[in-house]
Amino acid sequence: MGVIASAPAKVILFGEHFVVYGEPAIVLAIDKRAYAKAELRDDKRLYLRSVNLNLAGYFENGIFNVEQGNAKEAKLKFEPLKLAVEKVLEIHGENVGLNIEVNSTVPVAAGLGSSAAVAAAVTAAVGALLNVKMSKEDVFRISFEAERSVHGTPSGVDPAVSTFGGTLLFQMDTGFKPLDIKADVPLVIGDTGVERSTRVQVAKVRGVRDKYPRVVEPMIRTAREIVLRAIDALKENDLETLGDLMNINHALLCGLGVSDESLEWLINAARKAGALGAKLTGAGGGGCMIALAENERLEQVLEAIQRAGGRAFIAKKTDEGVRVEQT
Ligand code: MEV
Numbered sequence: 001m002g003v004i005a006s007a008p009a010k011v012i013l014f015g016e017h018f019v020v021y022g023e024p025a026i027v028l029a030i031d032k033r034a035y036a037k038a039e040l041r042d043d044k045r046l047y048l049r050s051v052n053l054n055l056a057g058y059f060e061n062g063i064f065n066v067e068q069g070n071a072k073e074a075k076l077k078f079e080p081l082k083l084a085v086e087k088v089l090e091i092h093g094e095n096v097g098l099n100i101e102v103n104s105t106v107p108v109a110a111g112l113g114s115s116a117a118v119a120a121a122v123t124a125a126v127g128a129l130l131n132v133k134m135s136k137e138d139v140f141r142i143s144f145e146a147e148r149s150v151h152g153t154p155s156g157v158d159p160a161v162s163t164f165g166g167t168l169l170f171q172m173d174t175g176f177k178p179l180d181i182k183a184d185v186p187l188v189i190g191d192t193g194v195e196r197s198t199r200v201q202v203a204k205v206r207g208v209r210d211k212y213p214r215v216v217e218p219m220i221r222t223a224r225e226i227v228l229r230a231i232d233a234l235k236e237n238d239l240e241t242l243g244d245l246m247n248i249n250h251a252l253l254c255g256l257g258v259s260d261e262s263l264e265w266l267i268n269a270a271r272k273a274g275a276l277g278a279k280l281t282g283a284g285g286g287g288c289m290i291a292l293a294e295n296e297r298l299e300q301v302l303e304a305i306q307r308a309g310g311r312a313f314i315a316k317k318t319d320e321g322v323r324v325e326q327t
Contacts, residue, residue, distance in 0.1 A: 001039070002037045002038060002039040002099075002129070003037070003038050003039075003125050003128045003129040003324060004035055004036070004037045004125060004324070004325040005035070005036055005038075005121045005122075005123075005124035005125035005128060005322060005323065005324045005325060006033040006034060006035045006036070006121050006322070006323060006325055007033060007034055007116075007117040007118075007120035007121040007124070007162040007163065007321065007322040007323075008029040008030060008031070008032065008033050008034075008117060008161070008162055008165055008318050008320065008321065009029070009030055009032040009033070009034070009106040009112040009113050009114060009117050009162070010027050010028060010029050010030060010112060010113045010116075010117075010157075010158060010161040010162060011027070011028055011030055011111075011112065011187065011189065011281045011282075011288075011290050011315060012025055012026070012027045012111075012157065012281050012282055013026040013027065013028060013185070013230065013242075013246070013281075013290070014026045014223075014226055014227045014230050014245065014246070014249050015027075015170075015223055015226070015227050015249070016111075016157075016253070016280075016281065016282055016283065016284075017201075017202070017205045017253060017256065017258065017283070017284075018219075018220050018223035018224070018252075019155040019157055019170065019171070019172065020153060020154075020155050020172075020202060020205070020206075021209075021220050022171065022172050022173060023171070023220055023223050023224045023227065024169055024170065024171045024224060024227045024228075025155070025157055025169075025170050025171070025227065026167070026168070026169055026170075026179065026227055026230055026231070026234070027157055027160075027161045027167070027168050027170055028161070028166070028167040028168070028185065028317050029161050029162070029164075029165040029166060029167075029317065029318045029319070029320070029321060030112070030189075030315045030316060030317065030318060031315070031316040031317075031318045032105045032106045032112065032315075033104075033105060033106070033117065033121075034102065034103075034104035034105070034106050034114065034117035034118040034120075034121045034162075035102070035103045035104065035121060035325070036100060036101070036102050036103075036118065036121035036122040036124075036125040037099075037100070037101040037103075037125060038098055038099070038100050038122070038125040038126045038128075038129040039098065039099040039129070040096060040097070040098060040099075040129065041096075041097030041098055041099055042097065043097045044060070044095060044096070044097045045058045045059065045060050045097045045098075046058060046059045046060075046082055046085060046097065046098055046100070047097075047098065047099045047100065048078045048081055048082070048100045048101075048102070049068070049099075049100070049101045049102065050077060050078075050101075050102045050103075050104075051101060051102065051103040052102075052103060052104050052105075052108075053069070053073075053077060053108065054068060054069050055068055055069035055070075055073065055074040055077060055078070056068035056069065056074070057069075057071070057074045057075070057078060059078070059082050064078065064079075076150075079149060079150075080115065080119055080146035080147070080149045080150050081100065081102075081118065081119060081122050081146065083145060083146050083149055084119050084122055084123045084126075084142050084143060084145070084146040085098060085100070085122065085123075085126050087123070087142045087145060088123060088126045088127050088130065088132055088134070088142065089126075089130075091127075091132050091134070091138075092130045092132045096130070098126065098129075100122055100125070100126070102118055102121070102122065104117065104118055106118075107191050107288070107311075108195065109195035109196060109197065109198075109287065110191050110192075110195070110282070110286075110287040110288045111280070111281050111282020111283055111284070111287035111288040112189070112281075112282065112287075112288055113158035113161065113162055113282070115146075115147065115150055115151075115158070116143055116146075116147050116158035116159040116161075116162045117158075117162040119142075119143035119146040119147060119159065119162075120139055120140075120143040120159060120162040120163050120321075120322045121322065123139050123142045123143050123146075123322075124139050124322045124323070124324060125324070127139070128324045136163050136164060136321065136322065139163050139322055140156075140159055140160055140163040140164070143159040143162065143163065144156045144159045144160075146159075147159050150198075150199070151198045151199050151202065152198075152199040152202060152203065153202060154198065154202070155170070155172050156170070156172065157170045157176075160175070160176045161176075161321075162321065162322065163321050163322050164176065164178070164321040164322075165318055165319050165320045165321030165322075166178050166179075166317075166318075166319045166321070167179045167181045167234075167317065169227075169231065179231065179234065181234045181235065182237070183234060183235075183237035183239075184316075184317065185234070185239075185242070185292065185317065186239075186292065186293055186294065186295050186298055186314075187290050187291065187292055187293075187314070187315040188270065188275070188290070188291045188293065188298055188301045188302045188305060188312055188313070188314055188315070189281070189288050189289070189290055189312065189313055189314075189315045190266040190270065190288060190289045190290075190291065190305035190308075190310035190311070190312045191287070191288050191310055191311040191312070192260075192262035192263055192265075192266060192286050192287060192288070192289070192309075192310055193262075193286075193309075193310070193311060194260070194262045194285075194286025194287065195286060195287075196283065196284070196285035196286040196287055197283075197285075198282070198283040200285065201258050201283035201284055201285045202283065204256075204257055204258060204285070205256050205257070205258060208256050208257055209256075216256070219252050219255065219256070222248075222252060223249065223252055226245050226248060226249050226252075229241070229245060230242060230245050233245065239276055239292060239294065240276055242276065242277060242292055243275065243276025243277025243292050244276075244277060245277065246276075246277030246278060246279045246290075246292055247271075247277045247278070247279065249279050250267065250277075250278065250279030250280060253279065253280055253284055258280065258283065258284030258285055259280055259284055259285075260284070260285055260286055262286055262309075263280045263284065263286065263287075263289050265308045265309065265310075266278075266289045266305050266308050266309075266310040267279065267280070267289050267291070268308075269304040269305055269307065269308035269310075270289070270291035270293075270301050270304060270305055271291075272304065273297070273300050273301045273303070273304030273305075274293060274294075274297045274300055274301060275291035275292060275293045275297070275301045276292045276293060276294070277291070277292045278290065278291040278292070289305075289310075290315070291305070298314055302314060
């Protein structure tokens with residue numbers, strides 16, 4: 001019998017990239033989830049299958065063998081999951097063979113934290129299957145380690161929100177703090193369909209900062225002010241201010257070189273259609289943008305993003321972080 005666990009994707013409202021330099025970010029979990037099913041095997045293989053990516057293969061004695069899809073791609077996607085499983089097995093104290101099946105509704109490599117959601121779901125599913133006592137902090141720590149192996153120097157914001165859910169104020173040295181926001185933040189997400197690597201985008205920003213430290217440092221401080229102001233605006237449900245702040249935040253990210261033509265198309269289309277504000281979300285370089293709009297304008301903004309060539313959907317906040325679906 002298998003165990004299924006799931007974890008949500010996220011959008012970063014404010015502060016991506018700057019969060020890597022110790023600044024705060026505001027992030028919310030959304031109602032798109034990654035699911036992982038774990039089952040015991042009779043042998044010692046770790047068999048992994050991604051339904052949505054059409055990839056499958058297994059690790060045996062540390063060697064990866066592909067069964068479906070491109071070997072390099074499969075290994076790249078599965079290595080972090082192997083790492084997460086090994087960490088759970090370490091706590092369990094015994095090596096066992098497992099079948100893991102991943103099924104995710106989160107667009108991949110799009111800035112919505114798909115890899116962190118998958119890692120958190122896999123960690124929780126294996127933990128529950130083996131009756132390993134794990135707190136949410138443990139799931140966070142393990143999925144963060146998995147993330148590090150993919151993304152280089154991530155801040156930890158993605159695994160934090162996938163694990164804990166809700167709306168979080170995240171800062172690297174102080175961790176996360178749930179923000180008690182009653183307001184529903186009406187967002188449209190637009191996916192450019194352009195896949196990109198978080199690692200590459202984070203490295204790009206580091207390059208600009210190293211080259212122009214005195215120019216970039218004030219931008220980093222401005223990003224902090226945006227987040228602080230946004231916390232008040234969220235509490236006051238002041239959507240107009242939030243929209244303005246999103247536009248300013250996007251301009252900073254643009255200046256650092258992490259927007260691209262595909263994002264600019266969708267962002268401009270959303271603004272023209274009456275969005276209060278729009279920005280890229282996540283690492284940029286493609287991936288997703290978000291637009292904030294009054295409820296009665298959401299459909300209009302969604303259609304404008306679609307007409308501009310994006311895949312669009314309305315995002316709903318969720319308070320539910322990682323959870324075991326079925327035992
Ligand atoms: C990626 O979702 C967000 C970045 O700030 C990287 C990170 O925080 O790890 C770009």
